[in-house]
Amino acid sequence: MLRNAIVLALTLTVATNAQQPSASRVDKLLASMTLEEKLAQLSQYVPDQPELKPLLQKGLFGSILSGADAAAKNVLQRTAMDGSRLKIPILFGHDVIHGYKTIFPIPLAIASSWDPEMAETSARIGGIEARAGGIHWTFAPMVDIARDARWGRIAEGAGEDPYLGSLMAAAYVRGFHAGGILACAKHFAAYGAAEGGRDYGSTDMSERTLREVYLPPFKAASDAGVDSFMSAFNALNGVPATGSRWLITDILRGEWKFKGFVVSDWTSVTEMIAHGYASDRRHAARLALMAGVDMDMVSNSYGELAADVASGAVPLSVVDTAVRRVLEAKVKAGVFDQPFADESRPAKVMLTPDHRAAARRVAQRSIVLLRNEGNLLPLSRKARTLAVIGKLADSSEDMLGPWAAEGEKEDTISVLAGLRAAAGADNRIVYVPDDRAAALAAARDSDVVIAVLGESRNMSGEAASRTSIELPSDQQQLLEAVVAAGKPVVLVLMSGRPLAIPWAAEHVPAIVNAWFLGTEGGHAVADILFGAVSPSGRLTVTMPRATGQVPIYHAMLRTGRPANETEKYTSKYIDTKIGPLYPFGHGLTYTTFEYSDVRVSAASMARNGSVTASATIRNSGTRAGDEVVQLYVSDPVASTVRPIRELKAFRRLSLAPGEARIVTFPIGASELQLWTPGGWVVEPGRFEVTIGPDASRGMTAAFNVVE
Ligand code: BGC
Numbered sequence: 001m002l003r004n005a006i007v008l009a010l011t012l013t014v015a016t017n018a019q020q021p022s023a024s025r026v027d028k029l030l031a032s033m034t035l036e037e038k039l040a041q042l043s044q045y046v047p048d049q050p051e052l053k054p055l056l057q058k059g060l061f062g063s064i065l066s067g068a069d070a071a072a073k074n075v076l077q078r079t080a081m082d083g084s085r086l087k088i089p090i091l092f093g094h095d096v097i098h099g100y101k102t103i104f105p106i107p108l109a110i111a112s113s114w115d116p117e118m119a120e121t122s123a124r125i126g127g128i129e130a131r132a133g134g135i136h137w138t139f140a141p142m143v144d145i146a147r148d149a150r151w152g153r154i155a156e157g158a159g160e161d162p163y164l165g166s167l168m169a170a171a172y173v174r175g176f177h178a179g180g181i182l183a184c185a186k187h188f189a190a191y192g193a194a195e196g197g198r199d200y201g202s203t204d205m206s207e208r209t210l211r212e213v214y215l216p217p218f219k220a221a222s223d224a225g226v227d228s229f230m231s232a233f234n235a236l237n238g239v240p241a242t243g244s245r246w247l248i249t250d251i252l253r254g255e256w257k258f259k260g261f262v263v264s265d266w267t268s269v270t271e272m273i274a275h276g277y278a279s280d281r282r283h284a285a286r287l288a289l290m291a292g293v294d295m296d297m298v299s300n301s302y303g304e305l306a307a308d309v310a311s312g313a314v315p316l317s318v319v320d321t322a323v324r325r326v327l328e329a330k331v332k333a334g335v336f337d338q339p340f341a342d343e344s345r346p347a348k349v350m351l352t353p354d355h356r357a358a359a360r361r362v363a364q365r366s367i368v369l370l371r372n373e374g375n376l377l378p379l380s381r382k383a384r385t386l387a388v389i390g391k392l393a394d395s396s397e398d399m400l401g402p403w404a405a406e407g408e409k410e411d412t413i414s415v416l417a418g419l420r421a422a423a424g425a426d427n428r429i430v431y432v433p434d435d436r437a438a439a440l441a442a443a444r445d446s447d448v449v450i451a452v453l454g455e456s457r458n459m460s461g462e463a464a465s466r467t468s469i470e471l472p473s474d475q476q477q478l479l480e481a482v483v484a485a486g487k488p489v490v491l492v493l494m495s496g497r498p499l500a501i502p503w504a505a506e507h508v509p510a511i512v513n514a515w516f517l518g519t520e521g522g523h524a525v526a527d528i529l530f531g532a533v534s535p536s537g538r539l540t541v542t543m544p545r546a547t548g549q550v551p552i553y554h555a556m557l558r559t560g561r562p563a564n565e566t567e568k569y570t571s572k573y574i575d576t577k578i579g580p581l582y583p584f585g586h587g588l589t590y591t592t593f594e595y596s597d598v599r600v601s602a603a604s605m606a607r608n609g610s611v612t613a614s615a616t617i618r619n620s621g622t623r624a625g626d627e628v629v630q631l632y633v634s635d636p637v638a639s640t641v642r643p644i645r646e647l648k649a650f651r652r653l654s655l656a657p658g659e660a661r662i663v664t665f666p667i668g669a670s671e672l673q674l675w676t677p678g679g680w681v682v683e684p685g686r687f688e689v690t691i692g693p694d695a696s697r698g699m700t701a702a703f704n705v706v707e
Contacts, residue, residue, distance in 0.1 A: 041323050063137075070342075113537055124179040144186070188248070207677075229263075253292060260329065264293050272288070351519070366537055367512060367535050370512070377510045377528075384447040385448075398457045401496060403462075415450075419450065451492065461496060469550070492514050494514055495513075500543070536628070538694070545576050545580065549576065554584035585630050587628070594617070596616045598689075617661055619660070636685075672705065
């Protein structure tokens with residue numbers, strides 16, 4: 001696995017080095033291009049788009065968005081290159097979000113590992129396979145912070161937290177590069193904050209929230225050397241992101257010094273007409289290009305800019321700069337020297353045993369054990385009849401989750417298949433998909449019921465916002481029916497978002513959040529249920545008690561009337577309990593941990609100084625296990641209302657029974673600063689540091705920042 005990556009990385013480096021230095025190569029090309037040829041480089045099409053047809057033979061376009069196989073891509077490449085005057089090769093882009101052929105867990109699940117190496121591994125392997133499939137560039141990672149679980153695309157990102165999201169963003173970029181493809185941070189910006197969780201909806205937020213919460217993962221991707229950004233569909237504070245010069249030119253290129261190229265989202269250029277921001281296609285194209293969007297995805301609008309260039313409304317230098325960025329990306333991806341994919345390669349690299357093993361390991365670490373009353377899990381292997389209930393249990397297709405690239409259900413392990421493979425000779429498995437009476441009968445005859453319930457894959461992802469994030473009603477009824485049998489029940493939840501499961505949280509002793517785990521998902525679930533592997537995932541999204549609590553997240557701003565059960569006029573709902581069902585950071589394992597000795601190294605620090613915070617963590621149970629030690633910072637008095645707490649660091653520990661370890665975290669400006677109209681500032685005053693197992697628990701120590 002590693003060797004494949006290294007060989008490919010070397011091939012790529014060699015390919016790039018063997019080329020002309022990109023500057024002179026690109027300069028020469030630019031100097032010989034007509035305006036039509038330049039604008040063509042700024043356009044991306046899908047293969048079956050009618051507008052592409054007349055352009056294909058002449059190679060008059062820059063990029064194709066395609067999932068087709070390597071051979072089909074080679075045909076397109078051959079046609080375009082043979083027909084084009086300057087022989088500029090096509091850059092092939094595709095959504096390689098959580099794997100290409102070997103599918104990894106959805107990114108929200110991977111984030112639950114709290115282990116950036118899992119993200120990096122999935123991206124590296126996705127990159128290797130995608131490159132073999134003829135892809136040069138992925139539209140990933142999606143680094144949108146999502147705090148509203150009604151939004152279906154919460155599945156594609158790392159969840160609600162900017163610190164964790166930033167670590168994951170950088171890890172994906174490193175992984176895609178190691179796999180040999182260009183990466184794209186999307187959707188810039190604040191797409192995850194669409195009002196009401198309605199996909200494509202508008203976003204209105206303070207600059208402080210934008211800077212502190214929504215932008216950091218993008219900045220982290222930029223710092224990690226991401227090659228491109230994708231402009232978002234949404235309007236942000238009245239300006240469509242695709243037309244926002246402030247976002248794309250002032251912040252991204254000006255402040256962050258991003259040197260790559262920017263692509264629009266799918267027709268987001270001409271959607272500025274529906275936004276009521278552009279009068280027609282040409283106007284939309286002008287707004288987007290002038291804002292800094294170098295490539296138009298699918299709108300086919302940039303060709304219309306020739307007249308604007310002639311009139312001077314669009315300076316030729318702006319076109320040239322955009323073309324230069326696109327050509328530089330092609331050089332960087334090695335497409336000039338290796339325009340054609342090696343058609344013998346897919347058979348060698350797709351779904352190798354190593355790739356599958358990696359997918360299984362990532363899936364194991366993505367699973368979150370939410371509840372385990374009476375230590376029902378892990379299941380004993382003694383003779384038992386297991387009733388497996390729910391149609392999702394047998395659905396390898398749903399296991400793939402949204403955006404599964406070239407992943408196929410035939411290659412994918414369902415929960416039922418995983419359980420069958422793992423069960424001992426003495427285990428009998430009885431499976432009932434969805435008949436309530438049969439499920440009840442099977443439950444009665446069993447020793448343990450495993451109910452696999454939740455969302456189907458098409459209930460999350462793009463254009464899959466939901467007004468209710470409770471269990472779908474047929475699933476809830478099935479669950480209540482089997483619980484009525486009185487046997488121990490394990491609920492395996494499949495979903496692309498945190499679900500509100502208040503009834504289950506009270507009536508079902510063991511709950512395993514399995515998200516959509518990809519190709520090896522069923523094996524990973526069985527590994528956890530039978531205890532071959534101890535669960536170690538933690539939520540990166542807060543789980544609400546009811547949809548009506550959404551948005552709910554650990555870093556909510558303080559209120560003047562904090563929620564209080566006994567006082568009516570406080571900030572809460574009259575029809576549900578205060579707080580989440582499961583907090584951010586929550587996740588159990590098969591042992592327990594004790595925290596003690598939380599302290600800060602000094603009582604005070606200078607504004608530009610640093611301290612360390614530490615705690616002792618002991619495995620107080622009888623099995624080895626992993627703990628994710630989390631550090632939250634609070635700023636009780638500030639010049640602006642602050643979040644109740646913010647995650648600022650974490651550390652994963654593997655501890656043997658009885659073993660204890662001291663964990664130390666450095667704390668400095670980046671953990672303490674806040675955004676003000678004048679920029680980032682560390683304000684003097686008292687800060688509190690809480691170290692604990694999730695956002696709702698822990699021990700606190702304090703220190704002062706002094707002038
Ligand atoms: C999505 C993007 C995706 C693009 C290309 C759009 O609808 O918003 O995330 O990269 O399609 O498939």
